[in-house]
Amino acid sequence: MAEEMEIESPSPRGTKRKADETAPLPVPRRIKALAQEVVNKIAAGEIIVAPVHALKELIENAVDAGSTALEILVKDGGLKLLQITDNGHGIDKEDLPILCERFTTSKLKAFEDLTSIGTYGFRGEALASISHIAHLSVATRTKESSCAWKAVYADGKLASPKPGQSAEPKPIAGRQGTQITVEDLFYNIPSRRRAFRSASEEYAKILDLVGRYAVHCVGVSFSCKKHGDSSSGISVPMSAGIVDRIRQIHGSTVATELVQFKAANDRWGFKCEAWISNANYSAKRTSLLLFINHRSVESQVIRKAVEQTYSTFLPKGGHPFIYLSLDIDPQRVDVNVHPTKREVHFLNEDEIIAVICDEIRGSLSKVDTSRSFMTQSLLSNPKVPFATPMKPTTPGTPDTNNSNTRDSTTAQRTTTKKPYENNLVRTDASARKITSMLKPTLTTESTGEDVVEDMDYVHTNKEPILCRLTSIKDLRSEVRDSMHNELTDIIASHTFVGIVNEQKRIAAIQGGVKLYLVDYGMLCNEYFYQVGLTDFGNFGSIKFNPPLPLDELLQVAVEQEKKNCGEEDEDVDWNEVVGSVKQQIIQRADMLNEYFSMEISEEGELMALPLLMKGYMPCLAKLPQFLLRLGPHVDWTEEKRCFHTFLRELASFYVPETLPLPPSLPPSDSNGPVSEKAQGKQPAVSIEDPSITLRRARLRHSIEYVIFPAFKARLVATKGLLRGVMEVANLKGLYRVFERC
Incomplete structure (x- = not known):
């Protein structure tokens, strides 16, 4: 049967087959020029790959235009909105019609110019490419122009902003410079738009690019933020040097x-x-x-x-x-x-x-x-320098507290590794303070007096007031904008170690595995200023019974000023100063009472001061100086400046005073004072005024148990406070030192 069946064997693999001569040949395709619209979109796709590339071109154009300030606004990673505003030379109105045409530039005339090009953008393709794939508008004004001009572009040409309107540039109000707004990037290339994974990722690329140019372009200020955010992702002032720019960004x-x-x-x-x-x-x-x-x-x-x-x-x-x-x-x-x-x-x-x-x-x-490792001696010598500037801590310090239950202990063993010794932190509140390692001094603890100040508080039924003043909201916003995140985290999670130097107002705190010295005077100034903003119109009050005459208080302040100046200034009529300051305070008594709970009688008597912190009484010896400074140092003419300067003076009044050095005990050996005991004399001990001793003890108690816990609860550490914080020890750094040794 197999022999009768005709089975056609398959052709061997790889053998060539003859073409079917009967099949018709395909018609040859002709070469045609692409449509100009397609050409422009292809060119735009090569130059503008992502929002960050569009921004790079715009930044370079702005710097080329002599700008000293760049403000960048971003929405949805630059896909929805990308706006850059500069204060450069601007664009002439006559140049606006060809601004977005390809290969239009003010920086090249011949091809040979490319061999000596020293500017950023020079090919004239950036704005043209953007106009083909986004909605582009330009508002610009030159120094000679009497107004700004706004133009809208589409596909490289001027376009009307609304149907039926003229496409010619329109005069508007505006400052010198140029503002370029790019909206709906890649709106007509949906495949490209879908390729972007997330807006946050594109915004991170934009911040990286802005950060690079912000470091390099010294003399130019940069600001970049998301649309709707009050704070900037990057903010670099014009006066900052390269190192300061690196510090702010990196x-x-x-x-x-x-x-x-x-x-x-x-x-x-x-x-x-x-x-x-x-x-x-x-x-x-x-x-x-x-x-x-x-x-x-x-x-x-x-x-x-x-x-x-x-x-x-x-x-x-x-x-x-x-x-x-x-x-x-x-x-x-x-x-x-x-x-x-x-x-x-x-x-x-x-x-x-x-x-x-x-x-x-x-x-x-x-x-x-030549590497050296500096140390800080915690002695009473005020000339001992600080070690190194503050370094940011590493978040995520392991918790060393043991679990109370067997289940949680078991879970901890199975999910976490044993921490290294250089990550262990002792923050036990019962641990020894730094004061126990210093030389003993005569304090109220040794005399048995109570250091806690006895204050009587009376609670009222006053309803809290909701502040709707724009000026106060702006001042609060300025504090938030200048917030330093790492320093705020350090203070919010710190452990108080002890007071190091009362005269310089320096305390030691522990943050994670690092030890810092902080200027608590500077921290207090910023804290009480922020309390004044957040509790505005809702202060408590410190009542004076009997009231204090303003005349006498201001006269005391004048005597202090004369003593500080050494010689009385003949050009200053101090009696006139006292009368003028008193008159200013009395005239604004209603406002001071309503907003700051500072009560002034018609006869010129101080009846109450604002209470900013419960459990802490400011030094009343600073009261005359505080009242005298309300005259020349408070701007009473403008609302925002008035509130700002008054709250700054109030915060300065609340800062703990600088006390004199405590008396020191005479040198002694194990048997008593050396020199005087050898001569059979009773050793002389320097006795401090009891009122100063009591104030010192109360102040130390308030700093440790009232002020620093308040810092921990609500202080927003601003960038200016970095000058008052120094890192002096780092456990991980010390481990590295010993490993190298």
Whole structure:
């Protein structure tokens, strides 16, 4: 049967088959020019890949225009809104019609100009590309113009803002400079828009880009924030130097460990300036801020060479921070090799990198051989310097408290690893204070007097007032905007260690595994100012019975001023000063009573002061000076300034006073005072005034048990308080020191 059946064997694999000659041939396709709309969208897709690329072009244009202040507003990661406002030269009205046409620029005339280009944007493609994939509007004003002009663009040409309206630029009110608003980016390219995963990720890229230019562009202020947020993600003032800019953007940890070097070589036609981290700093990944001819670029060759150089100085897995600004002869650089100008090529790349790496190696070697570890002696000598500036703590310190139940203990053993010793923190409230290690002094504890001040409080049924004043809301917002997150966390979770120096008002606190010295006078000033803002119109009051005459109080303050000046100033009529200040206070008695609970009688008597903190009484010896300063140091003419200056003076009045040094005991051995006992005399002991001794004890008690717990509960630490905080010990750092030894 098999022989009768005709089975066609399959053709061998890989053998060629003849074409079917009967099949018709396809019609050859003709070459056609793409539609201009398609060409523009393709070009836009090459230049504007993401919102961050659009912003980079806009920032570079703004800096080229001579701007000294840039404000950036972002919504939905830049996809919904991307707005940049500068105070540069502006754009002439005559140039607005061709502003968004391709290859229109004020920086090039001939191709040869590319060999000497020294500006950021030069090809005239940025705004043109954006106008093809987003809704673009420009508001600009030059110095010579009498008004600003606003224009709307679509597909590279002027467009009418609303149907039926003219597309010509319209005059508007505005300041000098340019504001460019990009809305609905990639609205006509849905596939590109869907490719973005999250708005927060795009916003992080934008902050990284703004941070790079904020570090490099010295003399230019930068502000970047999300739409609707009151605080800025990045805020750098115009006057900040490079190190201060790095500190504000990348933190104090790296800013305190920076080393600067400069290099130049005429043969290779370059010079550079760099700030690099030393061997004390290491991170999980390399931070390279690279600028070539003032343009932020990327270079994997430079990155790898720098990391290899650092590998001999840092522990395994550690990476450096580098800010490197290269100035290369423009004729040696080809800037036109990447659509977004993210990469550039330049001659003698290997030789230039070798010179830079040699400088890095030399700088690190010098620092490493001269490294020193400073200590702080907790003695009464006021000239002992602080050790090092504050460094931010590492969050997530393991909790060492034991669990009370067997189940929780078992769960802890199975889910967590045993902490290293350098992570252990002792924060037991019963632990010894630092005062127990200092020399004993005569205090009220030794005399058996009670240090807790006996205060009588009377509670009233006064309803709390909701503050609706815009000026107070603005002042509160300013505090929130200047908040320093790490320092706020440190103070909110600190453990009070003890008072170190009463004259300089310095106390020691523990935060995590670090020890800090803090200026509690500075902290008190900021805390009481914030209390004045949050409790505005709802203060308690300190009643005086009998009332205190303003005349006498102001006269006491005048006598103090005369004593401080040494000689009486003949040009100042102090009697007139007393009368003027008294008159100002009496005229504003109603306002002071309503907002600050400060009661002034018609006869000019002080009947009550605002109470800012229960359990703490300000030093009434500072009261005359406080009243005298209300005249020249409070701006009574403008509401916001008035509230701000008055609350600042009130906070200064509430700051604990500086007490004189306590008397010291005479030197002694185990048998008693050495010199006088040997002569058979009774040793002389310096006796302090009992009122000062009592005030000192009460003040110490208030600082430890009232003021610092209040800091912990509600103080918003602002960036200005960084000057009053010093890190003096770091457990992890000490472990590293001993490991190297």
